[in-house]
Amino acid sequence: MTQKEAIEYTINLARKATDNEIRPNPFVGAILVDQTGQIIGEGYHQKLGGTHAEVNAIEDALKKNKDLHETTLYVSLEPCSHFGKTPPCCDLIIQHGIKKVVIASLDPNPTVQSVEKLKQNNIEVEVMNDSEAISLNRRFFTQHLQQRPYFILKTASTIDGKIADRGKESKWISNEQSRQYVHTQLRANTDAILTSYKTIIQDKASLTIRMNNKPMIETNVIVIDKELSLLNEEFASLPIFYKRTNTKIYFISNKNRASSQSSGIDFIKGTFNEDGLIFTSVASSLLEKGLFTILTEGGNMINTSLIEQNFADELYWFIAPKILNDQHGISMIGKDKSISIQDTYNLDLIEINKIDQDVLLHYYFKSKHPH
Amino acid sequence: MTQKEAIEYTINLARKATDNEIRPNPFVGAILVDQTGQIIGEGYHQKLGGTHAEVNAIEDALKKNKDLHETTLYVSLEPCSHFGKTPPCCDLIIQHGIKKVVIASLDPNPTVQSVEKLKQNNIEVEVMNDSEAISLNRRFFTQHLQQRPYFILKTASTIDGKIADRGKESKWISNEQSRQYVHTQLRANTDAILTSYKTIIQDKASLTIRMNNKPMIETNVIVIDKELSLLNEEFASLPIFYKRTNTKIYFISNKNRASSQSSGIDFIKGTFNEDGLIFTSVASSLLEKGLFTILTEGGNMINTSLIEQNFADELYWFIAPKILNDQHGISMIGKDKSISIQDTYNLDLIEINKIDQDVLLHYYFKSKHPH
Numbered sequence: 027m028t029q030k031e032a033i034e035y036t037i038n039l040a041r042k043a044t045d046n047e048i049r050p051n052p053f054v055g056a057i058l059v060d061q062t063g064q065i066i067g068e069g070y071h072q073k074l075g076g077t078h079a080e081v082n083a084i085e086d087a088l089k090k091n092k093d094l095h096e097t098t099l100y101v102s103l104e105p106c107s108h109f110g111k112t113p114p115c116c117d118l119i120i121q122h123g124i125k126k127v128v129i130a131s132l133d134p135n136p137t138v139q140s141v142e143k144l145k146q147n148n149i150e151v152e153v154m155n156d157s158e159a160i161s162l163n164r165r166f167f168t169q170h171l172q173q174r175p176y177f178i179l180k181t182a183s184t185i186d187g188k189i190a191d192r193g194k195e196s197k198w199i200s201n202e203q204s205r206q207y208v209h210t211q212l213r214a215n216t217d218a219i220l221t222s223y224k225t226i227i228q229d230k231a232s233l234t235i236r237m238n239n240k241p242m243i244e245t246n247v248i249v250i251d252k253e254l255s256l257l258n259e260e261f262a263s264l265p266i267f268y269k270r271t272n273t274k275i276y277f278i279s280n281k282n283r284a285s286s287q288s289s290g291i292d293f294i295k296g297t298f299n300e301d302g303l304i305f306t307s308v309a310s311s312l313l314e315k316g317l318f319t320i321l322t323e324g325g326n327m328i329n330t331s332l333i334e335q336n337f338a339d340e341l342y343w344f345i346a347p348k349i350l351n352d353q354h355g356i357s358m359i360g361k362d363k364s365i366s367i368q369d370t371y372n373l374d375l376i377e378i379n380k381i382d383q384d385v386l387l388h389y390y391f392k393s394k395h396p397h
Numbered sequence: 398m399t400q401k402e403a404i405e406y407t408i409n410l411a412r413k414a415t416d417n418e419i420r421p422n423p424f425v426g427a428i429l430v431d432q433t434g435q436i437i438g439e440g441y442h443q444k445l446g447g448t449h450a451e452v453n454a455i456e457d458a459l460k461k462n463k464d465l466h467e468t469t470l471y472v473s474l475e476p477c478s479h480f481g482k483t484p485p486c487c488d489l490i491i492q493h494g495i496k497k498v499v500i501a502s503l504d505p506n507p508t509v510q511s512v513e514k515l516k517q518n519n520i521e522v523e524v525m526n527d528s529e530a531i532s533l534n535r536r537f538f539t540q541h542l543q544q545r546p547y548f549i550l551k552t553a554s555t556i557d558g559k560i561a562d563r564g565k566e567s568k569w570i571s572n573e574q575s576r577q578y579v580h581t582q583l584r585a586n587t588d589a590i591l592t593s594y595k596t597i598i599q600d601k602a603s604l605t606i607r608m609n610n611k612p613m614i615e616t617n618v619i620v621i622d623k624e625l626s627l628l629n630e631e632f633a634s635l636p637i638f639y640k641r642t643n644t645k646i647y648f649i650s651n652k653n654r655a656s657s658q659s660s661g662i663d664f665i666k667g668t669f670n671e672d673g674l675i676f677t678s679v680a681s682s683l684l685e686k687g688l689f690t691i692l693t694e695g696g697n698m699i700n701t702s703l704i705e706q707n708f709a710d711e712l713y714w715f716i717a718p719k720i721l722n723d724q725h726g727i728s729m730i731g732k733d734k735s736i737s738i739q740d741t742y743n744l745d746l747i748e749i750n751k752i753d754q755d756v757l758l759h760y761y762f763k764s765k766h767p768h
Contacts, residue, residue, distance in 0.1 A: 184741060185714065185760070186730040187558035191738040199738070333722050343556065347760060348741035351704050353731030355738075359557040360724030367562040367570070367726075370555060370719035375754045383746045387756060389556070389718060 027063045029100075033130045033156055036102040039070040040079065040162060045215045047073050050318040052133075052166035054079035056101040058087045058094065058124070066092040080105050080115040084122060098126040102159045104133040107140040116140040119149065126150040130159035134170035164390065165319050168339055174309035176319045177220075177337050179329050180212055181358040182344035188355035189325065194228060196356075200344040204384045208323075209235050212342060216321040218246035218276065223256040225325050232265035233323070244273040248312070248320065250296075250303050250328065254279045276315065278308055301361070302327055305337045330361045333371055333391075341373065341389040344381070398434045400471075404501045404527055407473040410441040411450065411533060416586045418444050421689040423504075423537035425450040427472040429458045429465065429495070437463040451476050451486040455493060469497040473530045475504040478511040487511040490520065497521040501530035505541035535761065536690050539710055545680035547690045548591075548708050550700050551583055552729040553715035559726035560696065565599060567727075571715040575755045579694075580606050583713060587692040589617035589647070594627040596696050603636035604694070615644040619683070619691065621667075621674050621699065625650045647686065649679055672732070673698055676708045701732045704742055704762075712744065712760040715752070 027035075039055030048071055056079040058067040067090070069082020077085075080101055087094060105115035105127070119127060120143075127144055132153060144151050160167065165176040182200035183189050190196035198205070213219060213235045225231065226249060235243035247266065249256060254277060256264075266275065270290035277283075283293040292315065297307035312320070322328050332338040343358075372392040379386035398406075410426030419442055427450040429438040438461070440453020448456075451472055458465060476486035476498070490498060491514075498515055503524060515522050531538065536547040553571035554560050561567035569576070584590060584606045596602065597620060606614035618637065620627060625648060627635075637646065641661035648654075654664040663686065668678035683691070693699050703709040714729075743763040750757035 185712070185744070185758075186728065188738075192735050193737070195738045197738075330722060333720060341556070345758070347744040347746050349704060349730060349744065350736050350738065350741050351701060351731055351734075352736040353728055353733055355731070355736070357557065357724055359720060360722055360726070362724055363722075364563050365721050365723040365726070366564070367559075367566045367568075367721065370721050373556070373718040373720065375718050375751070375756065378749055378751055378756060380746070380749055385746065385749060385756075385758060387556075387716070 027059060027065075029128060029152075029154075032057060032059060032100040032128065033102065033154065033159065035065070035068075036079075036100050036130065037158055037162055039068055040102050042070050043072055045165070045319070049074065049217065050166065050169060050316075052103055052163040054101065054103045056080045056083040056099060058083050058092075058097045058099055060092070060097050066090065066097065075111050078106065078112055078115050081112070081118060084118060094122040094124055096125050098128060099124050100128045100130070102130045102156075103163065104129045104131070104138055104153075105140045105144075106133070106138055107143050108137050116143050119144065120147045124149060126152070128152045128154065130154050130156040131163070134167055161390075164339065169313065169318055173313070174306070174337065175217075175312045175317055176339050177332050178212065178216060178319065178321045178340040178342065179332060179338055180208060180321055180323055180342045180344075181329060182346065183358045184346055184348045184350050184355075186349050186351065186355075187358050188350040188352070189358045190356040191350060192352065192354050192356075194356060196229075199346045199348070201346065201382050201384050204344045204346075204381045204386065206238070207344075207381060207386065210237055212321050213245055214243070216245075216319045217317045218248050218320050220248040220250070220320050220322045220328060221324045222328060223249050223251035225323070226256060226264065226266050227261065230265055231323075232268060234268070244270055246273045246276065246317065248276045248278060248294075248317065250278050250324070252280050252298050252303075254281060254283070276312075276317070278303060301334075302331050305332065305335050326357055326359065327361075329359050333359065334361065334363075338371075338391045340391065341387075343387045343389070345385045345387065347383045398430065398436075400499060400523075400525075403428060403430060403471040403499065404473065404525065404530065406436070406439075407450075407471050407501065408529055408533055410439060411473050413441050414443055416536070416690070420445065420588065421537065421540060421687075423474055423534040425472065425474045427451045427454040427470060429454050429463075429468045429470055431463070431468050437461065437468065446482050449477065449483060449486050452483070452489060455489060465493040465495055467496050469499060470495050471499045471501070473501045473527075474534065475500050475502070475509055475524075476511045476515075477504070477509055478514050479508050487514050490515065491518045495520060497523070499523045499525065501525050501527040502534070505538050532761075535710065540684065540689055544684070545677070545708065546588075546683045546688055547710050548703050549583065549587060549690065549692045549711040549713065550703060550709055551579060551692055551694055551713045551715075552700060553717065554729045555717055555719045555721050555726075557720050557722065557726075558729050559721040559723070560729045561727040562721060563723065563725050563727075565727060567600070570717045570719070572717065572753055572755050575715045575717075575752045575757065577609070578715075578752060578757065581608055583692050584616055585614070587616075587690045588688045589619050589691050591619040591621070591691050591693045591699060592695040593699060594620050594622035596694070597627060597635065597637050598632065601636055603639060605639070615641055617644045617647065617688065619647045619649060619665075619688065621649050621695070623651050623669050623674075625652060625654070647683075647688070649674060672705075673702050676703065676706050697728055697730065698732075700730050704730065705732065705734075709742075709762050711762065712758075714758045714760070716756045716758065718754045
């Protein structure tokens with residue numbers, strides 16, 4: 027087993043968890059390999075608050091009465107060195123006399139300082155900068171390195187990139203299966219849906235998770251609403267204001283408002299300019315409220331602003347087999363600001379999905395635009 | 398072998414030919430099946446001017462000394478009944494006493510009247526209306542039923558549907574492999590490239606077929622140029638005016654012009670309105686000049702007009718992993734005319750192709766828009 031194969035093995039183990047089970051923790055997988063190259067223990071981080079991958083791998087080996095001296099631990103992310111929800115993995119590694127640790131990616135959290143500690147205890151340490159291991163934890167890295175939530179843009183358009191006609195009519199562009207995908211794969215795996223008060227009014231949206239034949243599941247909603255217009259009495263009966271038990275509507279406005287009497291409503295103060303919300307102004311508030319991964323289902327403006335402000339991390343784009351052929355239909359992306367073709371925002375194509383006659387393209391935004 | 402399986406077999410045979418080998422003839426495949434369900438002869442139309450599929454199937458059976466009485470002939474398109482480049486297949490079928498003929502799709506050419514003739518000769522005839530057989534010959538059916546060339550739209554855009562920035566700068570949006578695909582798969586399989594004089598000037602385009610390490614191949618070019626601006630002396634050295642040996646530039650203008658002294662230039666008179674060319678005005682001229690299948694590589698206007706005038710038959714859309722994010726970049730499609738989201742042009746998704754980081758989506762336009 028080469029080092030690369032061992033790391034790939036840990037990444038595949040890590041992927042056994044779902045984002046929903048571990049968020050905001052990272053995906054981690056670990057294996058113990060003996061001198062003959064045999065895997066004698068394996069584990070992954072299965073659940074927020076649960077044991078770490080390294081612990082699971084070590085326990086797996088011990089259960090089989092394996093001797094851990096002379097073994098190498100491969101782990102997809104740097105082991106923790108601090109007391110969090112569990113004791114530090116670093117100490118456990120030292121305690122069992124493991125000979126060598128190969129780390130596929132470093133933990134961006136500055137309180138994690140395992141490499142030094144392991145070395146001080148005469149453990150051989152090798153740190154890789156494995157792109158797959160880093161990509162595996164894009165959400166986690168973004169939160170820690172950029173101190174902001176991770177934004178996933180979702181849009182459904184015609185071939186000519188329109189999300190609605192001039193009259194703002196839009197129902198429905200994508201097909202039933204594509205809409206199901208949004209519910210089961212996207213809404214269900216994020217902390218909140220971000221939208222604008224206009225979209226909520228226009229679409230009479232409830233923004234819940236509806237799966238075939240299953241009870242509705244609530245989602246948190248973040249509404250950009252500078253003037254808190256949606257709180258006007260005339261909108262009180264909109265579907266978005268259903269009785270919530272474990273979620274909230276977070277209003278981002280330019281007003282100082284304490285939490286509402288209603289437990290289902292909360293407020294975040296943001297800074298606005300002529301283009302709308304400046305997202306850096308709400309980044310830390312969103313993280314404090316536990317909103318780490320955010321799915322956008324707004325109109326043109328939210329996507330455009332997130333891209334321009336380099337806050338766009340992923341794109342899920344559903345393309346319906348239709349052409350509007352009207353340049354003044356509502357576009358999914360684009361503002362009135364000149365950009366040169368040399369300065370496009372660049373993305374990585376991750377996945378192509380055929381959903382009946384719709385096409386779903388999934389992209390990661392590349393390292394940020396210089397502007 | 399069911400009837401459906403037999404028809405599918407003939408369609409797969411037909412597809413052994415390339416468009417380039419047979420254009421403007423249709424794709425046709427044929428098999429002879431004996432009473433036990435055994436295929437005793439098969440053939441397809443291989444080459445313009447060459448023998449027809451039925452002839453090849455019958456000859457194949459005769460070579461094996463098979464008795465053709467009591468056999469059924471399955472053919473993907475109605476056999477010919479007139480003397481064209483070859484004698485009528487219909488007569489050959491009668492002459493060999495074939496018992497039954499199953500026709501997957503009727504020939505749209507009114508001079509072809511085989512069904513009656515076969516029946517009069519006591520041959521059992523069954524006519525299907527097989528959608529796959531019809532789709533196989535979309536180009537051929539369009540030419541005959543609509544008396545116009547078949548138009549294949551090609552466009553390469555960013556994710557937000559832009560083919561150039563505000564300054565009309567566009568090189569290059571799609572990647573090298575995508576551009577190779579255009580040369581080897583699209584330009585090489587059509588009779589001409591349709592574009593506008595503006596695109597030729599802007600891109601300094603030569604519109605030839607360039608394949609890796611092979612000599613350049615010429616293509617016919619159709620230029621929409623109402624005022625014949627491109628013939629001004631200042632443009633005489635543009636790459637499009639390379640010395641042609643077996644192709645032409647066809648100028649569509651509103652002027653009456655006889656053929657040029659230069660053998661490489663020809664003229665077609667068209668009718669224009671404020672939106673540009675009215676394509677019906679040039680449909681028969683294009684067919685007369687042998688331009689049956691036309692690939693568009695123009696800017697926004699040609700694609701938009703073809704769609705609006707219901708002349709768009711196919712779309713090859715290359716999507717580069719880039720976002721311009723400027724709503725005033727040049728869009729691939731769209732004019733300033735209000736269209737309701739209920740009245741979109743609808744397409745059939747035919748194929749998805751991943752070309753490195755580009756995505757190629759191939760669509761057929763559906764039966765035409767009611768407007």
